Amino acid sequence: MKNQEIPYKTYLTEQELPTAWYNLRADMKTKPAPLLNPGTGKPLTAQELTPIFCEELVRQELDNDTAFFPIPDEIRDFYKMYRPSPLVRAYCLEKVLDTPAKIYYKFEGNNTSGSHKLNSAIAQAYYAKQQGLKGVTTETGAGQWGTALSMACAYLGLDLKVFMVKVSYEQKPFRREVMRTYGASVTPSPSMETEVGRRILEEFPGTTGSLGCAISEAVEAAVKNPGYRYVLGSVLNQVLLHQSVIGLEAKAAFEKIGVKPDVIIGCAGGGSNLGGLIAPFMGEKLRGEEDYRFIAVEPASCPSFTRGVFAYDFCDTGMICPLAKMYTLGSSFIPSANHAGGLRFHGMSTILSQLYHDGLMEARAVEQTSVFQAAEQFARCEGILPAPESSHAIRAAIDEALRCRETGEEKTILFGLTGTGYFDLTAYQQFNDGLMTDTVPTDEDLARSIVALPKVPEE
Amino acid sequence: MKNQEIPYKTYLTEQELPTAWYNLRADMKTKPAPLLNPGTGKPLTAQELTPIFCEELVRQELDNDTAFFPIPDEIRDFYKMYRPSPLVRAYCLEKVLDTPAKIYYKFEGNNTSGSHKLNSAIAQAYYAKQQGLKGVTTETGAGQWGTALSMACAYLGLDLKVFMVKVSYEQKPFRREVMRTYGASVTPSPSMETEVGRRILEEFPGTTGSLGCAISEAVEAAVKNPGYRYVLGSVLNQVLLHQSVIGLEAKAAFEKIGVKPDVIIGCAGGGSNLGGLIAPFMGEKLRGEEDYRFIAVEPASCPSFTRGVFAYDFCDTGMICPLAKMYTLGSSFIPSANHAGGLRFHGMSTILSQLYHDGLMEARAVEQTSVFQAAEQFARCEGILPAPESSHAIRAAIDEALRCRETGEEKTILFGLTGTGYFDLTAYQQFNDGLMTDTVPTDEDLARSIVALPKVPEE
Numbered sequence: 009m010k011n012q013e014i015p016y017k018t019y020l021t022e023q024e025l026p027t028a029w030y031n032l033r034a035d036m037k038t039k040p041a042p043l044l045n046p047g048t049g050k051p052l053t054a055q056e057l058t059p060i061f062c063e064e065l066v067r068q069e070l071d072n073d074t075a076f077f078p079i080p081d082e083i084r085d086f087y088k089m090y091r092p093s094p095l096v097r098a099y100c101l102e103k104v105l106d107t108p109a110k111i112y113y114k115f116e117g118n119n120t121s122g123s124h125k126l127n128s129a130i131a132q133a134y135y136a137k138q139q140g141l142k143g144v145t146t147e148t149g150a151g152q153w154g155t156a157l158s159m160a161c162a163y164l165g166l167d168l169k170v171f172m173v174k175v176s177y178e179q180k181p182f183r184r185e186v187m188r189t190y191g192a193s194v195t196p197s198p199s200m201e202t203e204v205g206r207r208i209l210e211e212f213p214g215t216t217g218s219l220g221c222a223i224s225e226a227v228e229a230a231v232k233n234p235g236y237r238y239v240l241g242s243v244l245n246q247v248l249l250h251q252s253v254i255g256l257e258a259k260a261a262f263e264k265i266g267v268k269p270d271v272i273i274g275c276a277g278g279g280s281n282l283g284g285l286i287a288p289f290m291g292e293k294l295r296g297e298e299d300y301r302f303i304a305v306e307p308a309s310c311p312s313f314t315r316g317v318f319a320y321d322f323c324d325t326g327m328i329c330p331l332a333k334m335y336t337l338g339s340s341f342i343p344s345a346n347h348a349g350g351l352r353f354h355g356m357s358t359i360l361s362q363l364y365h366d367g368l369m370e371a372r373a374v375e376q377t378s379v380f381q382a383a384e385q386f387a388r389c390e391g392i393l394p395a396p397e398s399s400h401a402i403r404a405a406i407d408e409a410l411r412c413r414e415t416g417e418e419k420t421i422l423f424g425l426t427g428t429g430y431f432d433l434t435a436y437q438q439f440n441d442g443l444m445t446d447t448v449p450t451d452e453d454l455a456r457s458i459v460a461l462p463k464v465p466e467e
Numbered sequence: 468m469k470n471q472e473i474p475y476k477t478y479l480t481e482q483e484l485p486t487a488w489y490n491l492r493a494d495m496k497t498k499p500a501p502l503l504n505p506g507t508g509k510p511l512t513a514q515e516l517t518p519i520f521c522e523e524l525v526r527q528e529l530d531n532d533t534a535f536f537p538i539p540d541e542i543r544d545f546y547k548m549y550r551p552s553p554l555v556r557a558y559c560l561e562k563v564l565d566t567p568a569k570i571y572y573k574f575e576g577n578n579t580s581g582s583h584k585l586n587s588a589i590a591q592a593y594y595a596k597q598q599g600l601k602g603v604t605t606e607t608g609a610g611q612w613g614t615a616l617s618m619a620c621a622y623l624g625l626d627l628k629v630f631m632v633k634v635s636y637e638q639k640p641f642r643r644e645v646m647r648t649y650g651a652s653v654t655p656s657p658s659m660e661t662e663v664g665r666r667i668l669e670e671f672p673g674t675t676g677s678l679g680c681a682i683s684e685a686v687e688a689a690v691k692n693p694g695y696r697y698v699l700g701s702v703l704n705q706v707l708l709h710q711s712v713i714g715l716e717a718k719a720a721f722e723k724i725g726v727k728p729d730v731i732i733g734c735a736g737g738g739s740n741l742g743g744l745i746a747p748f749m750g751e752k753l754r755g756e757e758d759y760r761f762i763a764v765e766p767a768s769c770p771s772f773t774r775g776v777f778a779y780d781f782c783d784t785g786m787i788c789p790l791a792k793m794y795t796l797g798s799s800f801i802p803s804a805n806h807a808g809g810l811r812f813h814g815m816s817t818i819l820s821q822l823y824h825d826g827l828m829e830a831r832a833v834e835q836t837s838v839f840q841a842a843e844q845f846a847r848c849e850g851i852l853p854a855p856e857s858s859h860a861i862r863a864a865i866d867e868a869l870r871c872r873e874t875g876e877e878k879t880i881l882f883g884l885t886g887t888g889y890f891d892l893t894a895y896q897q898f899n900d901g902l903m904t905d906t907v908p909t910d911e912d913l914a915r916s917i918v919a920l921p922k923v924p925e926e
Contacts, residue, residue, distance in 0.1 A: 015481045016547040022474045088475040089559070089850045100548070100622070118577050120852045120887070162847040163559070182892040186852060188899045189843055384648055388621040391548045393579045393645060428579070430889040433641040440647045 016099060018261040020092035026256040027079060029249045031068075032287045032359060034075035035294040038366055040245070040358035041333035042070075044320060049464050052330055059231055060238050064135040068246040077249060079131075086130045086163060087253070090119035095261035096425075100389040102409070109412035111405060112269065113425040114258045114285060115392070120186070121156035123395065123427030124281050125241050128250035129153070132239040133160035142235035143167025147197065147222035149176055150350060151183025152427065153241030158190035169236075171197040171225040174217035183431055197222040204228055219352075220339075223324045242278030243323060243332070243357050251284025258422065259288045269300065269422040271408055275400035276304040276313065276371070277350060279357030285424040286369075293368065302369040303408075304360065305400040307379070308448045310343040312336060312356045313364055313371035315454060320464040321355055331464060334361040337449075338457030344447035348435035349376050349396035354457070374403045375446040380439040382406050383429070395427035396435055475558060477720040479551035485715040486538055488708045490527075491746045491818060493534035494753040497825055499704065499817035500792035501529075503779060508923050511789055518690055519697050523594040527705040536708060538590075545589045545622060546712070549578035554720035555884075559848040561868070568871035570864060571728065572884040573717045573744060574851070579645070580615035582854065582886030583740050584700050587709035588612070591698040592619035601694035602626025606656065606681035608635055609809060610642025611886065612700030617649035628695075630656040630684045633676035642890055656681040663687055678811075679798075682783045701737030702782060702791070702816050710743020717881065718747045728759065728881040730867055734859035735763040735772065735830070736809060738816030744883040745828075752827065761828040762867075763819065764859040766838070767907045769802040771795060771815045772823055772830035774913055779923040780814055790923060793820040796908075797916030803906040807894035808835050808855035813916070833862045834905040839898040841865050842888070854886040855894055 033039055042051035057066045068077060079087075098111040116124035136144050143166050148154030154170045161168040170192050177184055177196040187194050197217045198205040202225040208215060215221075230238035241247065262268060272289055274282035282304055292298040304313055312335045322339040323329040336355040343352045356364075363369050376396075383399035385406065386392070394402060405423040412419050429436065438444045492498060501510035516525045527536060538546075557570040575583035595603050602625055607613030613629045620627040629651050636643055636655035646653050656676045657664040661684040667674060674680075689697035700706065721727060731748055733741035741763055751757040763772055771794045781798040782788040793814045800813040815823075822828050835855075842858035844865065845851070853861060864882040871878050888895065897903045 016544075017481070019478055022476070085475075085558075086850075089555075096548075099544075120846070120850060120889075122889075159850055163850065181896065182889075185892040185896045185899060186889075189846055189852065189895050191847060387579070387648055388650060391545075391579060391618055391622065393648065430579075430581075430641075430645075433644040436648050437640065437644045440644060 014097055014265050017094040017096050018265055019094050020257055020260055020264070022088050024260060025084060025087060025092050026253050028076035029079055030252040030256055030287050030291065031071065031075055031077060031249050032252070032283070032291055033072040033245065035291045036362065037294070038362055039072045040362045043330040043332055044464060046322070046331050046462065060227060062132070062135045062139050062141070062237050064138065065132060065246050068249055069244060080134060083130055083134050090126065091253070092257045093118060095258055098390055101386060104385065104389045105406065105409050105413065107409040107413045108416060108418045109409040110418065110420045111409055112420070112422045114254055114422065115425045116254060117392065117395070117425060117428035121152065121159055122430060123152050123156065124251060124254060124284065125153050125156035126159060127253050127284070128241060128247045128280065129156035129160040130163070131250040133157065133164050133166050136237055137164045137166050141237055143169065144237055144239045145169045145171070145226040145230040146239050146241070147171045147219060147226040149173050149219050151176060151180055151187065151431070154192065155183055155186050156241070157239065158187040158192035161192065162190040168192040169229055170194045171199065171222040173197055173219055173222050180431065197225050199225060202228045220324045224328050227328065242280040243353070243355070245359060247280045248283035248287070248357055248359055251280050252287040254281070254284040254424065255287040255289060258285065267420060270419045271301045271303065271421045273303045273305060273401050273404045273408070273421065273423040275351060275397050275424070275426065276306045276356065276360065277397065278353045279360040281424050281426045283357050283360050290363065290368065303404055304364065304369055304371040305404040306371065306373050307343070307347060307349055307351050307400060308373040308375045308446065309347040310337070310352050310354070311373040312354065314373045317458055318361060318365050319461050321461050323355060331462060332358050334358050335364065337454060338460050340460050341457035346445055346447055347376060348432070348438065349379055349400065351397050351400065372404060374400055375448070377444050377446050379403050380444060392425070393429045394425060395429045396432050398424070398426040401425070473556055473724050473726070476553040476555050477724055478553055479716055479719055479723070481547050483719060484543060484546060484551050485712055487535035488538055489711040489715055489746050489750065490530065490534055490536060490708050491711070491742070491750055492531040492704065494750045495821065496753070497821055498531045499821045502789040502791055503923055505781070505790050505921065519686060521591070521594045521598050521600070521696050523597065524591060524705050527708055528703060539593060542589055542593050549585065550712070551716045552577060554717055557849055560845060563844065563848045564865065564868050564872065566868040566872040567875060567877045568868040569877065569879045570868055571879070571881045573713055573881065574884045575713060576851065576854070576884060576887035580611065580618055581889060582611050582615065583710060583713060583743065584612050584615035585618060586712050586743070587700060587706045587739065588615035588619040590709040592616065592623050592625050595696055595698070596623045596625050600696055602628065603696055603698045604628045604630070604685040604689040605698050605700070606630045606678060606685040608632050608678050610635060610639055610646065610890070613651070614642060614645050615700070616698065617646040617651035620651065621649040627651040628688055629653045630658065630681040632656055632678055632681050639890065656684050658684060661687045679783045683787050686787065701739040702812070702814070704818060706739045707742035707746070707816055707818055710739050711746040713740070713743040713883065714746040714748060717744065726879060729878045730760045730762065730880045732762045732764060732860050732863045732867070732880065732882040734810060734856050734883070734885065735765045735815065735819065736856065737812045738819040740883050740885045742816050742819055749822065749827065762863055763823065763828055763830040764863040765830065765832050766802070766806060766808055766810050766859060767832040767834045767905065768806040769796065769811050769813070770832040771813065773832045776917055777820060777824050778920050780920050782814060790921060791817050793817050794823065796913060797919050799919050800916035805904055805906055806835060807891070807897065808838055808859065810856050810859065831863060833859055834907070836903050836905050838862050839903060851884070852888045853884060854888045855891050857883070857885040860884070
């Protein structure tokens, strides 16, 4: 059944845990475009950002040149509770697919937050603590990021205020309870606790909230409460920096078993997991040392890379955040309500957007029914129930492996298994009952949201 | 913060995964009493058991003498997808408790079933497959065992029919959907599919079911369908045999880091996890090679060891299963409905019962509010949301560590962290809202259920 020389799971030792995060921007010939102040149209300065974000995180956000940022010992100690994460050889999936391809996945779901989000949550919470802050604020939709952050804050004794989109707060009580168990205060958004919340509630008394509104409330709560800052779980450069620990570990594990991947696949919402997974491999490609294929996989219902435009846009639907140059569907774009698999962000990390624009990475969009088919097939042979988000990458990995069956190529495929689906069983139920459908935005839908892009001065 | 020489997590390599299960019975001077046929009062023979259980499993069930049963390669390959499981040093918990004690836990929750149950599920499914059977039947309450079995059956291509207590089927849809995703058929019990189900539905049209009734339906479905057998997730000798992989790995990991535990703690419902964890350590004690303290922790609302009697009793509330000699509260005992933490079985493994009777193990009962307090404290510093069942062991481990703080003793404590609490968030919510209460059966309650023990001939 398998080549006994390569284990099912390759673990690094705790001594081999990376000691520094890798900043991919340092090796990019064309740097990602800077964030702009929506009022002035000029690049945001550290001074403008520090009332919102922690100082060290602002430094990391703006630094396009330093290749390595040392990981503080306290963060490495926290990492040791759930890292290094395993690089898994998918022997059973290979057998089921009857493919000559060798499939590996880097599994980030073995922690209570159930995803890779914890890698950046502990870093952001740590720098807040170091700065002497009392606490942080954030928003959460389905709750994956909020859960990760609540674990990090509980560990450090930092206060956490989560604004959770009201409809999720009511319909996904389990995520909410995990956050509460970790001591976070969780407020359904819109709330009466902020000016923007009160204004929205007055205008739309029956609203069930939106991520854009929750972001606005979280930012306001951070700015107006002394000793608080706002933190965000994806999209930002700092988040991709922290998530580089995924790729660094994967690369070291491959070196340990003497294997080099040919294709590297990750799902893409805001880009935090994909950016982290590919970072050191992409670095080699940028420096001309090695070549790899990279594939970003996005939902057909929210196809930023494959059908968006590369332009400056707001990061939030509320249009209060900075402007970022990225592949975007327009900040007013809302993916269809039937899309269950996360990855609902209209834009994309500026780093990944630049790499894609420069032809260094491929992208493809997949429909959700085929994503859940891949999830089911994977779960049944590999024994892990994957998150719907991660299953986008599984879909593409299976497709690549099936192509190898046709061509006879023995390619080595690596994909990121970002998390587990234990809190996504309503979506699985829909799939099990045969009730899942696919919706793809029409060209008219996209034209409507893309036309609304903000005007910015020419660079 | 910590002694850098001992890692947070000690993993064995896949080569070091045990090659044989250890049968503790082989080293017991007083063997566990045999199962009796409730009709004849005589020990059950292999011939009587094979219509219900697979042949190899019957052999394992009845063998009190063979010390080691080789683990087939196919089962070891499956184990490699989620084993060896880590032996974790609870550095953060030690720091929070400010104790000189060294705390370790063996973590069995890093698999999609979320518990140790998978260790026996794959073994039982494997032997069914080997015997050329089409499928197996079982019952499940909260769904932990059913989930594990559905994963094992999906992997082997074996049909699985789960009778799920109707109230759980309706109130815990997520566990049900995991089983369905793994291809199991899940029927709410009582159902119209069995004679016993139809009879019960006729008598009690509005019933929401019981574990006793689900067992009866699963056994009937196994016996009446050619090519099917019945499987069970705890209590039985064969289950403790398979679960010995937990203890064997823990012992090997301790040897790797040069540590010897003083106290070994596990939660006890039917006894599968505790029996598996302590097996090789208890073997050393029985052979006079080493000494350890063993502590079984049970809920105060279902206190088989601490307030039950050591006598022959039915294993099921429906009184159709064999009689087992064990610590029991009487098969008619039902723990209070407010008890959220599992471990609701009225009896106990015959192996553990004999060991406790012979003074080789201690037992204590803990109340559920204090169990959830321990769970919360553990989750916040160690980053894992524990299952309520496992949290009984955490409670006792914390209590032992706090005692060490008083006495200054540097004891080494090992406890079994059997699983995660991702599907128990309704109970956590109750706790977070301050609505959790404790109920303990009165002496009169116990007198009522214990007086109903069956009469069996004197041995």
